[in-house]
Every structure is written in structure tokens, then in C-alpha cells.
Amino acid sequence: MSESERTRITDGMSEAELDARHAEKMKKKKAARDKILATKTVEKGLLIVHTGKGKGKSTAAFGLVFRALGNGMKVAIVQFVKGKWETGERKVLEKFPGEVTMTAMGDGFTWETQDRQRDIAAARAAWDRAKALIMDDEHDLVLLDELNIVLRYDYLAVAEVVEFLKAKPAMKHVVVTGRNAKDELIEIADLVTEMEMIKHPFRSGVKAQRGIEF
Amino acid sequence: MSESERTRITDGMSEAELDARHAEKMKKKKAARDKILATKTVEKGLLIVHTGKGKGKSTAAFGLVFRALGNGMKVAIVQFVKGKWETGERKVLEKFPGEVTMTAMGDGFTWETQDRQRDIAAARAAWDRAKALIMDDEHDLVLLDELNIVLRYDYLAVAEVVEFLKAKPAMKHVVVTGRNAKDELIEIADLVTEMEMIKHPFRSGVKAQRGIEF
Structure with a gap:
């Protein structure tokens, strides 16, 4: 020097x-x-929750999905709200045939359908599917995308969901996304991250763009 | 009914x-x-910042990378801190030969090296590479993973980084991750999300697990 x-x-x-x-x-x-x-010696399946009003809840969950796939793990995804995760993620997931199981609740965003009874039935069907995927030995990680939305609208009872997740297979990772996570879910989770919106491009008239927003 | x-x-x-x-x-x-x-009609390359103490900053950034790749966009990644994103993401990225450029700063976590001058030189080299990648027309999105850490340690001057990013090509998306994002960077960003840690499994003795943490 x-x-x-x-x-x-x-x-x-x-x-x-x-x-x-x-x-x-x-x-x-x-x-x-x-x-x-x-001192960190415990290995266990984690219950992970991504909540908050900011971006990145589902994006980070899909990041976890891809990391798990890259590690040779098998993954199942249940989408409780349709109309998301179209081309982009789907095309990457297609690169892992036989290693990903995808289930989409067939009813679009709630403000698109305006049909409460149909939404409740769809939520119930998606939850039944989620339970089966979590219980079977095939998958290491199950993503319940936007489950919090469905819980928030009381389309499913949080007590029922919490009771089931508390008794999930010990090594199974479960990731739940969506804003307004219920306290009861946060209570039993291992890892909870709140995505907080500090700044959003919508505010300056920028539209949702391919490759970034969808 | x-x-x-x-x-x-x-x-x-x-x-x-x-x-x-x-x-x-x-x-x-x-x-x-x-x-x-x-009313949202503007299309532009976004400067996106993921910060905060919670999990998911880089995971969500990699989620964006995969979404972009799924949409046929080209991506470059510069890692300002080594020792992350090993097997998992790497194996998924390998599924997109020719569409991803990866550069890792070769010096491990700062608390592993304890060599400030080497870290400063590595940060400078990574930043020079980042600038070249942002300026070339080849890539639609450039991820600067953990750039905030390097700025926080003053290995790079924030004024220099901000000046460059303000003048980046209009349609280029740039994603910056790392806790403690500088105010000057937040100021010029289009989208800022703070990942806040609500609960972490470390607290109950759970170790970092393959497929989840790395």
C-alpha cells in the first residue's frame, strides 16, 4: 500500500x-x-408463511419451489386463486416433468367471479386436494399459494386448516402465501416473513409487465 | 340451497x-x-429492491429470474457475496443454457474472509461486470444479488452506484437484494419490498436445511 x-x-x-x-x-x-x-441440530419439515401487502410472497415461494426442484426434491403446488402464475412459472416447471404436481382452483380471482358459493366450493375442493398432497409420501414440499386469501374470506375455517397443519407429516415442508395471514396460522408456523410494500410502480402509472408481474 | x-x-x-x-x-x-x-400504461424497465431482515429477498429475486426465463427473456446474475445459491438454483438455471449469465464474486461471505482489501477489490470487479451487463443489449433483466451488503460496508460508493442506475437503459429491469438498502437507492427505485422477519426456525434450534435454505 x-x-x-x-x-x-x-x-x-x-x-x-x-x-x-x-x-x-x-x-x-x-x-x-x-x-x-x-446449536442448530433439529431437522424438520417447516411450515413457512409469506404474508404482508408487498410484492414477492408468491414469487419467493416459487423461488423455494425451484430451489427444492434443483435439489432433487419433489413438489406439489395448489393454487387457491386462479389467474396467476401463467406462462412464466409454468414454462420453468415444465422442465421438471414428473417432479411437480400442479392443481389450480378453477375460478379466477374472487373479484372476477362474484359468485361466493362457487368460490366456497372451489376452496373446499382445493383444500381437500392440498390435504391429500400433504399426506402422501411422494412430495417433499407443498405450496399452498394464496391460501391466506381463502381463509380471510372465511371460505375455509382457519381452525380446520390449523388442526390439519399441526398434525402434518414431520418432514414435510409446507409453504402458505397470501396477505392477511391469520394469527392462528402464524402461531403454529416455523418461519413467517412479512413482505411490506415500501414503493410500488403502479403509483407512477407503470403497468404490470410480462416477465416481472406475470 | x-x-x-x-x-x-x-x-x-x-x-x-x-x-x-x-x-x-x-x-x-x-x-x-x-x-x-x-390508467397504467407506462412500460419501462424497473429498478426493484428487496431489502429487510427477513427471509425471501434473494429467493424472490430468483423467482423473478425464473419467471423472466419462462417468458423467454434473457437474464444476467451478479452475486456480490459468494457461498449462496449453490446447487439448488444452479441446477434450475442450467436448464436454460445460453439464456443466463452468472458471475460470482469469488471471496465468500465477508465474515469468512476477514480481508477488507480483498473484499473491496472483489466488490469493484463485480460492479464493473454488473455495469457491463446492464449496458449490453443481450439481457432483459440483471440481478445484483446482495449488492446492498457491499454498499453497507462502503466497499462501493452509493453515489456512484445510484448515478449509474439512474442512467441505465430505459427498458432494462434491474433487481437489487440485501438487507439495509441505502436510502439513496430506495429513492430512485420503482418497486421496493421490505421482507420483515416475524418468526424464524433458528430460534427453536432448527438448522438450515437443503432445499429450503440452500
Whole structure:
């Protein structure tokens, strides 16, 4: 290091001093991290919830699906709201024939159908299918996309869903998405992330775009 | 509907009344939504930021990558922190030969290296590569995974990064991930989501698991 670099001061410290302090700090951080990791020994199927008003709930869930597929795991997906996940994800999923099972509830967004009884019947059918997929040994991970929406509209009773998920096979991963996750579901979940919207392009007149929004 | 079903009351309303109210509500919701959608006409490359302490920032970014690939778009990925996105995502990305360009900064997590000068040089090299990828016409979407970490440690000056991203090609989508996104970056972004950790399985001794965490 040249003399001029050595004397470039940040907060009164030389670059060399900054480097040394950084090395010390990172060494401590790594030691602390290693110590914590050593205590983490439990392996279990996780109940994961993505909720909140922001983007990325289902996108991150599909990210998990693709990661699992990349690891040779088998995946099942139940879509409780139709009209999402069209071309994009579908084309990637097609690259894994025999490793993904997809079920879509056939009724479009709730504000498209306006038919409450049909939505309730569809939610019930999708939930029955979800239960069968979670119980069978074939799949390592089951994604229940937008289940929270259906629970929020009381198309399914949260008590029934919680009772079933509490008793799911121990090693099965289940991912639930949708805004307004019920407290009862959060209570029994292992991992809950809330996606919060800080800024949205809609506000400046930008439309939903292929490859980004769908 | 049977008489007993008709008289099952919720909040003093019959099922039929609930259905009618629901249809009316959904019709209004749909009309409002359609009206809003009609005003969204701008198409542009988005600057998307995933930040916050919760899980799902990079997972959702990879979800966007896969969606884009499924739509026939080309994607470039620059990893500013190594040691992530190993087998899982890599195997899925391999299904798209010629459509994904991946660059990894070769130095592992910062708390693994403890070498500040090497990290700074690696960050600079990754940023130079990122700029080239964003400027070339080949890619529709460029993911700068964990760029926020590098900015937070001041390995790159945020002013330089912001100046470049403000002048990026108009139709190019750029996705930036990492906790502690700088205010200057949030300021110029189109879409910002904060992933907030509500619950984490680490807290109950569960270890990172293949197919879920990596």
C-alpha cells in the first residue's frame, strides 16, 4: 500500500487500521455465527408463511419451489386463486416433468367471479386436494399459494386448516402465501416473513409487465 | 340451497343475503380495479429492491429470474457475496443454457474472509461486470444479488452506484437484494419490498436445511 493510501483517513483511522479492525470484527462475527450454528441440530419439515401487502410472497415461494426442484426434491403446488402464475412459472416447471404436481382452483380471482358459493366450493375442493398432497409420501414440499386469501374470506375455517397443519407429516415442508395471514396460522408456523410494500410502480402509472408481474 | 342452509345466519344475514352482498362488493372491487388498470400504461424497465431482515429477498429475486426465463427473456446474475445459491438454483438455471449469465464474486461471505482489501477489490470487479451487463443489449433483466451488503460496508460508493442506475437503459429491469438498502437507492427505485422477519426456525434450534435454505 502506498504512503498516500496509508494516510487516507476515515474517522481518523488509516486504511491499515481500518483493515485490522475489520479483520478482528469479522473474526468475532464468524466465531459467534459458528457457535450459534453448532446449536442448530433439529431437522424438520417447516411450515413457512409469506404474508404482508408487498410484492414477492408468491414469487419467493416459487423461488423455494425451484430451489427444492434443483435439489432433487419433489413438489406439489395448489393454487387457491386462479389467474396467476401463467406462462412464466409454468414454462420453468415444465422442465421438471414428473417432479411437480400442479392443481389450480378453477375460478379466477374472487373479484372476477362474484359468485361466493362457487368460490366456497372451489376452496373446499382445493383444500381437500392440498390435504391429500400433504399426506402422501411422494412430495417433499407443498405450496399452498394464496391460501391466506381463502381463509380471510372465511371460505375455509382457519381452525380446520390449523388442526390439519399441526398434525402434518414431520418432514414435510409446507409453504402458505397470501396477505392477511391469520394469527392462528402464524402461531403454529416455523418461519413467517412479512413482505411490506415500501414503493410500488403502479403509483407512477407503470403497468404490470410480462416477465416481472406475470 | 336447502331451507336449513338458507337460515344459517352470519351476522344476522342469510347465506343468500351474504352471497348477494358479496357479489355486489366484488363487482365494485372489479370495477375499481379495472379503472385503475386502465390508467397504467407506462412500460419501462424497473429498478426493484428487496431489502429487510427477513427471509425471501434473494429467493424472490430468483423467482423473478425464473419467471423472466419462462417468458423467454434473457437474464444476467451478479452475486456480490459468494457461498449462496449453490446447487439448488444452479441446477434450475442450467436448464436454460445460453439464456443466463452468472458471475460470482469469488471471496465468500465477508465474515469468512476477514480481508477488507480483498473484499473491496472483489466488490469493484463485480460492479464493473454488473455495469457491463446492464449496458449490453443481450439481457432483459440483471440481478445484483446482495449488492446492498457491499454498499453497507462502503466497499462501493452509493453515489456512484445510484448515478449509474439512474442512467441505465430505459427498458432494462434491474433487481437489487440485501438487507439495509441505502436510502439513496430506495429513492430512485420503482418497486421496493421490505421482507420483515416475524418468526424464524433458528430460534427453536432448527438448522438450515437443503432445499429450503440452500
